Amino acid sequence: MGVLSMSLLTDLLAQREQFINADYAYKSNVDKNRLQLLACARLLAKKNHPFFAEAQPKTVLLALQQDKSFSPNQQFLLLQLNATIHDNAGIILERLYQDKESELHPLASKLALIMKVDDLPLSVKYSQATFNNQLLTCYYRQQWSTLHRVQMSNHNVSSLTQLYIAVLQESLPSESELTTDFITLDYINSELFELYVVRLPFEQVNKVIELLSIDKQNTKLIIKVMALSGYSQFIPLLARYLQDKNHTVDAYNSLNILLGDQLALIIPDKVQSNSDQSERIEDLTYYGAKILHLYESSLIDSLAPRILMGKNIIKGQLVHVFQFGSQSHRRVASLHFTHCKTRLQSQNTTQSPLSHVDVEYYAQPEIVL
Amino acid sequence: MSFILSDSILKLGITADLDSALAIDLLPINLPIHTTDNGLQIPAAFNELQSNSKIDRIIQLLKPVIKQTLAEGSVDFNTTPVFWLLPELAIEDNQVLIDWASQLKTQFPELFSHAKTQFFPFGSSAIVMALSAVQALTTSSDMTKVCLIAVDSYYHALDNLLENNACITPETGRGMMPSEGVALTCVNSSREGLNIEYAKTDRATEWQLNKSVDALLYDVAGYLKSNMKSSNIDQFYTPSNGLDNTSDAWIEAYGRLSGHLSRTTQLKQIGLLSGEVGCVSGLYHFMHLYHAYQHGYITGNTLQLAISERLYQGVHLYSWTGKD
Numbered sequence: 001m002g003v004l005s006m007s008l009l010t011d012l013l014a015q016r017e018q019f020i021n022a023d024y025a026y027k028s029n030v031d032k033n034r035l036q037l038l039a040c041a042r043l044l045a046k047k048n049h050p051f052f053a054e055a056q057p058k059t060v061l062l063a064l065q066q067d068k069s070f071s072p073n074q075q076f077l078l079l080q081l082n083a084t085i086h087d088n089a090g091i092i093l094e095r096l097y098q099d100k101e102s103e104l105h106p107l108a109s110k111l112a113l114i115m116k117v118d119d120l121p122l123s124v125k126y127s128q129a130t131f132n133n134q135l136l137t138c139y140y141r142q143q144w145s146t147l148h149r150v151q152m153s154n155h156n157v158s159s160l161t162q163l164y165i166a167v168l169q170e171s172l173p174s175e176s177e178l179t180t181d182f183i184t185l186d187y188i189n190s191e192l193f194e195l196y197v198v199r200l201p202f203e204q205v206n207k208v209i210e211l212l213s214i215d216k217q218n219t220k221l222i223i224k225v226m227a228l229s230g231y232s233q234f235i236p237l238l239a240r241y242l243q244d245k246n247h248t249v250d251a252y253n254s255l256n257i258l259l260g261d262q263l264a265l266i267i268p269d270k271v272q273s274n275s276d277q278s279e280r281i282e283d284l285t286y287y288g289a290k291i292l293h294l295y296e297s298s299l300i301d302s303l304a305p306r307i308l309m310g311k312n313i314i315k316g317q318l319v320h321v322f323q324f325g326s327q328s329h330r331r332v333a334s335l336h337f338t339h340c341k342t343r344l345q346s347q348n349t350t351q352s353p354l355s356h357v358d359v360e361y362y363a364q365p366e367i368v369l
Numbered sequence: 370m371s372f373i374l375s376d377s378i379l380k381l382g383i384t385a386d387l388d389s390a391l392a393i394d395l396l397p398i399n400l401p402i403h404t405t406d407n408g409l410q411i412p413a414a415f416n417e418l419q420s421n422s423k424i425d426r427i428i429q430l431l432k433p434v435i436k437q438t439l440a441e442g443s444v445d446f447n448t449t450p451v452f453w454l455l456p457e458l459a460i461e462d463n464q465v466l467i468d469w470a471s472q473l474k475t476q477f478p479e480l481f482s483h484a485k486t487q488f489f490p491f492g493s494s495a496i497v498m499a500l501s502a503v504q505a506l507t508t509s510s511d512m513t514k515v516c517l518i519a520v521d522s523y524y525h526a527l528d529n530l531l532e533n534n535a536c537i538t539p540e541t542g543r544g545m546m547p548s549e550g551v552a553l554t555c556v557n558s559s560r561e562g563l564n565i566e567y568a569k570t571d572r573a574t575e576w577q578l579n580k581s582v583d584a585l586l587y588d589v590a591g592y593l594k595s596n597m598k599s600s601n602i603d604q605f606y607t608p609s610n611g612l613d614n615t616s617d618a619w620i621e622a623y624g625r626l627s628g629h630l631s632r633t634t635q636l637k638q639i640g641l642l643s644g645e646v647g648c649v650s651g652l653y654h655f656m657h658l659y660h661a662y663q664h665g666y667i668t669g670n671t672l673q674l675a676i677s678e679r680l681y682q683g684v685h686l687y688s689w690t691g692k693d
Contacts, residue, residue, distance in 0.1 A: 008396065028633075032395075035666050039395040042664070043388050324632065 006049070009040045013074050020365050023256060023326040030327065034369060041081040051078070055086045057095035065102060072103050073366050079104065080114065080369040089115035100127070107367065109133040113140060114368050122146065124155045131157075132164045136191070139168040140338065160185055167196045176200065176207035183211065188221060191364050197228050199339040202305075205229045220250050227254035228332060230306040230313050234258075235295050243288035248281045255291070257332050260309030260325070262300060266291060308332055331365055370504060371690060373562040374659050376444050376516075376555045378434050381653070382414030382548035383643055390653070391660040393642045400546075401644075405527065411536050414548040414644045415524050423525045424469055426549070428476050431520055434551045435477050444516055444555055450485035452502065454495040454519035456648045457679045466490050485512075492677025493608065495519070496651030497570050497685055500556070504565070507558040514557045521647030522549030535612060545611040548644030552652040561691025563659050566670070567592045570683040575614075582676065583622040585684045589672060592686065593629050602629045603669030604661075606654045608676040609638040610645040619674055626672075635667075651675045651683075662689040 016033055019025040045052035051063050060082050064075045079096075083089040089111065096108045097120050106129035112119035113136075122134050138146050151165050163181050172178075178196065182188050197208060209225060212218040223241055226234035235258065241251035252272075256263055264272070267287045274280035294300050304312035309329050311317045313336055321333040379387045383398055403413035420426035438444055453473070458466040470488060474481050485506065489495035496519075503515045523530065530536050530547055537544045569588055573581035593600040605626075609616050639654055640646075646653060654673055661667040673685040 036395045038664070039392040039666070043392060043396065046388050 006044065009037065009044070012037050012040060013070075013077065016077070017366070019327055021328050021331065023253070023328045025327045026325070027323060027330065037077075037081060037369070038084060042085050045085055052082060052085065054082070055088065057088065057092045060092065061095060061099055061102060061104070064104070072107075076104055076107050076110075076367050077369055080111070083111070083115055084369070089117045093117060093120070097126075106130045106133055109137045110364070110367060113137045122150060124157060128158050128161055132161055132192075135161075135164045135168050136195075139195070142170075144170045160187065163187065164192060167192055172196075172199055176204045176211070179208045179211045183215075188212070188218070194228055194335055195338055197225050198230070198335045200229065202229075202231050202233065205231065219247060223247060223250040223254050227257040228335060230258065230308055230332075230336065232258065232303050232305060232307050235300075235303075236292055239288045239291040239295065241288075242291065243285050245281055245285060248284050252284055253328070257309070257329060258307050259300070260311075260329065262310040266294065266300075308336065327365070370508065371559050371562040371564050372503075372556050373559045374554045374656065375557055376438065376441070376553070377656060378437060378553045379550070379653065379656060380416075380430070380434060381550035381643055381646055381649070382416060385416075390643070391657055393657075394637060394639060395666070398642070405531070409531070409538065411531075411538055412546045412644075413523075413527070413536070414546060415522075416549065418524075420524065423522060424472055426522045426524055427469075427520050428472060430522060430549060430551050431473075431477065431518075434518075434553055435480065438553060439479060444514075446479050446516070447482050448512075449514050449516050449555065450483040450487070450506070450512070451480045451516045451518060452486070452499045453488045454499055454517060454648055454652055455488055455490040456521055457492045457677055457681065458490040460680055480516075480518075491681045492648045492675075492679065493651035494570060494675040494677045494681040494683035495648060496655050496673075496675060497568050497683030498681075500565060500655075500685070501568055503556050514555055516553065516555045517652055518551070518553045519649040519652040520551045521649045523547035523645060523647060524549055537611070543611065545640075546644035548646050550646040550649045550653070552649050552656060554652070554656055562689070563662060564688045564690060565685055566597065566688055567686035568684070570681060572680050573682065574680065578614075578676070578682070579618050579621050581682050582618040582674070583625060585674070585682060586619070586622045586625040589684055589686060590625050590629060593670075597670065597688075599670065600629050601631055601669060602626060602634055602672050604635050604637055604658065604667050604671040606637045606639065606658060606671065606673040608640065608650065608674055610640040610650075615676060618676060648677070655685075658687065662687075 012033055016030075016037075019030050019033065041052050051060070054060050054063065060079065064079060067075075070078065079092065083092045093108060093111050093115070096102065096104060096111060099105060106127060108130060109119050110133055119134060119137050122131065122138070124131055126134070135147065135150070147165070147168055147170075151169065157165075159181075163178065163185060166178060166181075182193055182196070187193060197205065200208065205225065209222050212222050212225070223238065226238055235255070238251045238255050238258075241247040242255065267284070271280065271283045271287070274283065306313045308317060309321050309325055318333045318336055321329050325333060377387060379390045381390050383393075383401060384390050389396065389398060400412050401414040402410050403415055404410050416430065418426060418429050420429055455466070455469065458469060466488065480486065487502075489499045489502075491498055499517060506512055506515065527547060530545075531538070534541045535544050536547060567589060569585055571581045571585055593602070607616070607619055637654075637658075639657060640650055643653070654675075658667065658671050658673065662671075668689070671687045673687065675683045
C-alpha cells in the first residue's frame with residue numbers, strides 16, 4: 001500500500017510539472033491534481049509514512065534535505081503537503097527561516113505567501129535570495145509602507161536587491177530606465193521582470209523592447225513580453241514573427257495568450273494542434289498574412305487596446321480567465337492582477353471568486369501546491 | 370443543527386480500508402475481477418467468505434466490524450441507539466425483516482441494549498429517513514449521538530444479475546459492478562460541521578420512478594431558490610451504478626436543477642468506482658461527502674440523491690459550517 005501510494009505521488013508530481021504552463025490544462029485539472037496529492041499524502045501519513053506522518057518541522061526539513069530524489073521545487077511542494085495535512089505552516093515557516101543551510105531557505109517567504117500565514121519581519125541578515133523573496137511577498141500583499149521603509153533605509157544591499165526595491169513600489173518611478181539594470185544584472189528572465197513589464201504603458205513597453213532587441217538572443221523574450229503586456233497593437237508584429245520559422249512557436253503562443261478563442265476562428269484547430277511539429281510550424285507560418293490582413297482591416301472582433309484571451313483586461317475578464325482559461329492564460333491573468341487597480345476591491349468581498357486562485361498563486365506556479 | 374461523524378468504519382468489497390474508500394474519487398483503485406462458478410470473469414468486488422445465504426453473509430460481513438467497534442469501546446451502546454439501514458426487506462410483508470432482525474439480535478445482542486434502536490429497511494434511501502429520525506431524536510431529547518450501520522451484499526444475487534444482463538460481461542459490455550460492504554458511523558449533534566439543509570423522501574415503483582425523481586429535484590430547486598443564500602449546487606452525488614435505468618431517472622430530471630448548476634458543478638458518481646453496494650451506498654456517500662468537506666476537498670452546497678432498488682427515493686441537500 002505504502003509503495004503504491006508513493007509511486008502514485010511521484011506520478012502526480014510529474015503530472016503537475018506537465019500542467020504548469022500548458023495550454024491544454026485547465027484549473028479543474030490542476031485542482032484535481034492538488035486534491036489527489038493531498039489525499040495521497042494523508043493516506044501515506046495514516047499508514048505511518050516516515051515523511052508524511054512526521055509533524056516535527058525540524059525532522060521534516062532534515063528528511064527533505066537528505067532525500068536527493070526530488071528536485072528543490074518538488075521538495076518545496078512536499079513541504080507544503082506536510083504543512084497542510086498537519087496544519088502547522090507557521091511553525092514550519094519559523095524553522096525554515098532558522099535553517100540557513102537549507103536549499104529551501106530562499107523560498108521561506110514564498111511558504112508564508114502560499115500557505116497564507118504571516119511572514120517573518122524583513123531582514124537584510126538573510127541571504128540575498130531570501131530577502132528578495134520577502135520583498136516580493138510584501139509586494140503581493142500590497143504592504144506598501146513596509147516597502148517604502150526599506151527604500152528609505154540606507155542598508156548596504158546588493159545591486160540586485162536595489163533593483164527589487166526599485167521595481168516593487170506602489171508606483172513605478174523610473175519606468176523603462178530600469179530595463180538597463182535588468183539587462184546589466186542579467187535578470188531579464190525572472191519573475192521580477194514579468195511583474196515589471198505588465199505594469200508599463202504601451203510607449204514604455206516599446207522602449208523595453210527596443211533595449212532588449214540590441215541583443216539578438218532576446219527575440220524569444222521580446223515575443224513573450226508582447227503577450228504579457230497585453231497590448232493588441234503588438235498583434236501585427238507577432239503575426240510577422242509567426243512567419244519566421246525560428247519564432248513561429250513562440251509567436252503562436254503569444255498570439256494565443258492575447259487572442260484565445262479568437263485565434264481558433266482564424267487558424268483551424270487541425271493546424272493549431274497538429275502533433276507533427278515541423279508540419280505544424282510550416283502550416284502556422286501561412287497564417288501570419290491572414291492575421292495581418294484581418295488586423296489591418298479591423299476584422300478581429302471587439303479588439304480592445306489591452307487584451308487577454310480575446311477580451312479587454314478588466315477585473316471581470318481576469319476573474320473569468322482565472323476560472324476557465326488554460327494554465328498559460330491563467331498565469332498571465334495573475335500577473336495582470338498584481339497591478340490591476342481594482343484588485344483591492346476584489347479582496348474586500350467575503351467570498352472572493354479567487355480563492356485558491358489568489359494572484360500570488362501564479363507568478364511562480366511551479367512551486368505552488 | 371449540525372453533525373459531526375465519529376467512530377467510522379467502512380469495509381467495502383473493493384477495499385476494506387476506510388481512507389481509501391473515502392478518497393476513491395481521487396485515488397483510483399484497481400478494478401477487481403471475480404470468477405463465477407462457470408468460469409466467467411466479470412468486474413465484481415467481493416470478500417473471500419463462504420456463505421450459504423444472504424443473511425449468513427451479512428452476519429459474516431458485520432462480525433469483524435462490530436468486534437472492532439466493541440473492542441475500541443468508544444461507543445457506549447447502552448446510551449447510543451443503533452439505526453440499522455437495511456435492504457428493502459418489508460415491501461410485500463414483514464417476514465424477511467423479522468427473520469433478519471432476530472438473527473441480528475442473536476448475533477449482536479450488545480447493539481440492541483438501547484430502547485430506541487430501530488430498523489430502516491428502505492435500501493439506499495434509508496439514509497434520508499434515518500437522519501430525519503436522528504434529528505427528531507436529538508432535538509426532542511438530550512441524546513446527542515446515534516450509531517448508523519448499513520450492510521448489504523449482492524453475492525447471492527449474482528446469478529440473477531447475470532441472467533438479467535446487469536453485469537459487465539464480454540457480451541453486454543456495460544452494466545454494474547456488483548459488490549458488498551458494511552458502513553458504520555456515529556452521528557453526533559454539534560454546533561459546527563455538516564448541515565442538512567433539506568431532506569425529502571418519496572415512494573414510487575419502477576414505472577413511476579422518473580416522475581418521482583423529477584418531483585424531488587423540482588422541490589430541491591424550489592427550496593434552493595427561496596431559502597438559500599447561495600443557490601448553487603456545487604456537488605451532486607448521484608445514485609449511478611452503471612445501469613441505464615438508475616441513471617435515466619436523474620438524467621431526465623436533471624433539467625429541473627438548471628438554474629442551480631454552473632460550469633463548476635461536479636457530478637460525483639461514486640457508485641461507478643466503488644461498485645454497487647446496495648443499501649450501503651446511501652450511508653457511504655454521506656460519509657464520503659462529509660470527509661470531503663472536512664478536508665476541504667469540496668465546499669458549498671452538496672446534493673445527494675438516493676434511489677433504492679424497488680420502492681424508495683430520497684434527497685438531501687447539505688452545506689458545511691465551521692472548521693475544515
